Amino acid sequence: MSTNLRNLALVWAVPILLGIALATGLAWSRNTDSTAAVGETAGGPVQRWAKVSVEMPTSHAAFPAGNGAEIANGQCLICHSAGMVLRQPPLTLDEWTGEINKMRNSFGAPLPADQVAALARYLVGINGRQQSPGGPSAVDGQGS
């Protein structure tokens, strides 16, 4: 082998071997990730820690028009988007009142007490039901 060829081989061998090592390493770590069940693992960071900055989508949904919509738009939207309310099952007047009071008592919603009834009537109007024969759906006042 001439010197030139040997040099050429060396020049290429380094990246090729490095590539093989990298590929094996990657395959190995992928393999451990998919088969390991539990236990201690090789150390080292999963990757260099990078700052993460994101942009959250915003909701433009408003409550449908009606008597009391201004209370819903002014109060409920302080802490959550309208979709949370609009995707609930139909609830009775008592159940909606319970939900509103949960927001006031557990989460500090600044809704004045004298607006609770009007807001509950509005919510029954847009997503309400009569008392079901099967009994109440027991809004249990939890914060979850």
Next chain:
Amino acid sequence: MGLFGASAWKAAAATFAELPFVNGRRELVTNFPQKGAMLLQRTRPPLLETPFEVFDQGVFTPTDRFYVRWHLANIPNSVDPATFRLNIRGHVRQPISLTLDDLVREFRPFEIAAVNQCSGNSRGFFSPRVPGGEWANGAMGNALWKGVRLKDVLDRTGVKAGAPQVRFRGLDTGAIPQTPNFMKSLAIDHARDGEVMIAYAMNGDPLPLLNGFPLRLVVPGWYATYWVKMLDDIEVLDKPDDNFWTTKAYLIPDTPFANVQPGQQGVKMVPINRMLPRSFFTNVQDGAVFKVGQATTVRGIAFGGDTGVAKVLFTSDAAGPWQEARLGPDHGKYGFRQWEVPLRLSSRGPHKLMIKAVNTAGSAQPDHANWNGAGFMRNVVESVSVQAT
């Protein structure tokens, strides 16, 4: 023009899924950061459900399809590892403050496959209905979590004698100061059991911000309410936690399967805790049609809850008999396990396919749906109605 018109039309046309309960229409959205297509339950604070077909792809839920659930609206948009610190303090000999690199370099790494499931997963199926996040079955996921044992971190700080609980808090806060900060506590022995961990990676990558970047508490076998996201504060308490989220929220009836009758009063309530076994079909849906005598394979996933899956039972006839499904590879007792059975329907007409997991502690999914007012812990036997023609 043609191409432009087509893509403009595509962008404008929203895709919806109809979850099978009243008011179950949900938009499939792709505009949340680091997330693929998800079912929108709420924009702010985000509640995103994993579309169920994702669970047919394998036992590890892809990170960009993993469900998202936040309580409080003030979630940092940005976290900088250069300035982020995890503080461990309280009833300890030496409070410490750790960088992410400290966690990686100074503690033995630990990893575990574990299901993270919202306490209220499947709430939309409760009958009678209850208010809350109206999920179908996609408020769960299984990941390989990598990080450090909580025990090792607590040992470094030196827990003083007599500490009953450890309390966890993340970077999120309420939209208004009156809203209680989201904090959850674990008993000291649970916190030091060598399985509860602080994860800095899921499925081999850093956590998406919406799943808790940079650190999340992992509590294998327990409902996700304890898996505090963006964890930056660990406080060893010298008396039992009395904060709102521990004492008043996430309570369940202290009954088997947290089951009560609608309207039932005077039931003792306790903090939600260990998960129950569940199983699901992933390649057959209600309304599927099979040819009489045609051989096919039905498959799905199962998990044991707070322990492993012992067996998964299948029947195509409510009157029985039940047959044992073949189980896929075991990635650890807290993860999903794939199951499959060969199926050949021999008679024309409707058939009800049913699946039931039994865990290694002997707990089986109940035949009748459990119910409680908060919509927690549903784990009834799952079924799909199909036709043979």
